[in-house]
Amino acid sequence: MAGEPDWVPPGVDTQHANSARVYDYWLGGSHNFLADQDLGRAICAVDPIVRAGARANRAFLGRAVRFLAAAGIRQFLDIGSGIPTQGNVHEVAQQADPAARVAYADIDPVAIAHSQAILAGNENAAAIQADLRDPEKILAHDAIGRLIDFSQPLGLLLVAVLHFVADAEDPWRIVTTLRDALAPGSYLVVGQGTNADKPQVAQAFEKVYNRSVSTQIRMRPRADILRFFDGFDLVDPGLVYVSQWRPDSPGDVPGDPSQFGNLVGVARTLS
Numbered sequence: 001m002a003g004e005p006d007w008v009p010p011g012v013d014t015q016h017a018n019s020a021r022v023y024d025y026w027l028g029g030s031h032n033f034l035a036d037q038d039l040g041r042a043i044c045a046v047d048p049i050v051r052a053g054a055r056a057n058r059a060f061l062g063r064a065v066r067f068l069a070a071a072g073i074r075q076f077l078d079i080g081s082g083i084p085t086q087g088n089v090h091e092v093a094q095q096a097d098p099a100a101r102v103a104y105a106d107i108d109p110v111a112i113a114h115s116q117a118i119l120a121g122n123e124n125a126a127a128i129q130a131d132l133r134d135p136e137k138i139l140a141h142d143a144i145g146r147l148i149d150f151s152q153p154l155g156l157l158l159v160a161v162l163h164f165v166a167d168a169e170d171p172w173r174i175v176t177t178l179r180d181a182l183a184p185g186s187y188l189v190v191g192q193g194t195n196a197d198k199p200q201v202a203q204a205f206e207k208v209y210n211r212s213v214s215t216q217i218r219m220r221p222r223a224d225i226l227r228f229f230d231g232f233d234l235v236d237p238g239l240v241y242v243s244q245w246r247p248d249s250p251g252d253v254p255g256d257p258s259q260f261g262n263l264v265g266v267a268r269t270l271s
């Protein structure tokens with residue numbers, strides 16, 4: 001469309017809000033459009049700290065990758081990786097070990113176009129456009145196979161993406177399929193929107209979001225999120241609110257940790 005920046009891949013609908021770009025807007029990024037900004041602001045009206053929540057989620061992702069790197073993980077598969085921003089997984093992982101390998105997958109063409117642009121020349125990282133709801137295809141993808149050795153421990157990241165998979169699409173089966181491809185000693189990192197402690201806020205969030213975005217969001221109760229970890233051992237501190245997961249400093253945890261309605265956990269395959 002005339003007037004659009006040249007980084008917009010052909011065929012991308014910029015007139016309707018999109019989950020990757022709304023998140024980019026909350027994070028203060030520049031790869032979003034009026035429709036994304038309008039929805040981002042509408043959600044701020046029902047959940048005023050959503051921007052801080054997005055930053056808290058991103059900070060958790062960084063802490064989790066550093067934790068995995070310290071545990072010896074040297075290859076990562078990040079599905080629903082989003083539009084690149086500060087503290088991308090390959091930056092954090094390759095800071096720990098420049099030879100660490102990172103494969104990104106996202107359904108969104110804008111996210112993938114940007115990922116591929118920033119990864120140009122990085123032989124140990126790649127990004128593919130793929131749908132989490134077809135995990136077999138991701139596992140069999142050539143670019144993933146070139147980077148990831150499934151006979152070795154892997155860090156599988158599903159952060160702020162499972163809530164875009166409806167119950168009817170059985171996200172638990174999807175995680176099980178991915179889990180079955182992991183070597184012993186692998187880790188799963190999950191972050192997912194919840195309706196556990198603030199059901200009214202979660203419901204208002206869902207309502208406003210789902211009116212505008214075709215990828216519907218589904219806030220889940222704690223028990224449904226715990227089920228993603230079947231076949232894994234959760235590491236301390238278990239499934240907790242995003243700021244409570246191994247904070248860099250106790251001051252980073254708000255007085256009411258449930259203010260960010262996002263439960264997270266990191267788990268290791270059962271030995």
Ligand SMILES: C[S@@+](CC[C@H](N)C(=O)[O-])C[C@H]1O[C@@H](n2cnc3c(N)ncnc32)[C@H](O)[C@@H]1O
Pocket residue numbers: 019020023057058061079080081082083105106107108111130131132133158159160161164215
């Ligand atoms: C909120 S962002 C999270 C980005 C990153 N994981 C993080 O936590 O900072 C959610 C991402 O999931 C992607 N996504 C949504 N549904 C997906 C699907 N079925 N398969 C792959 N990616 C999906 C969106 O395009 C978006 O980039």
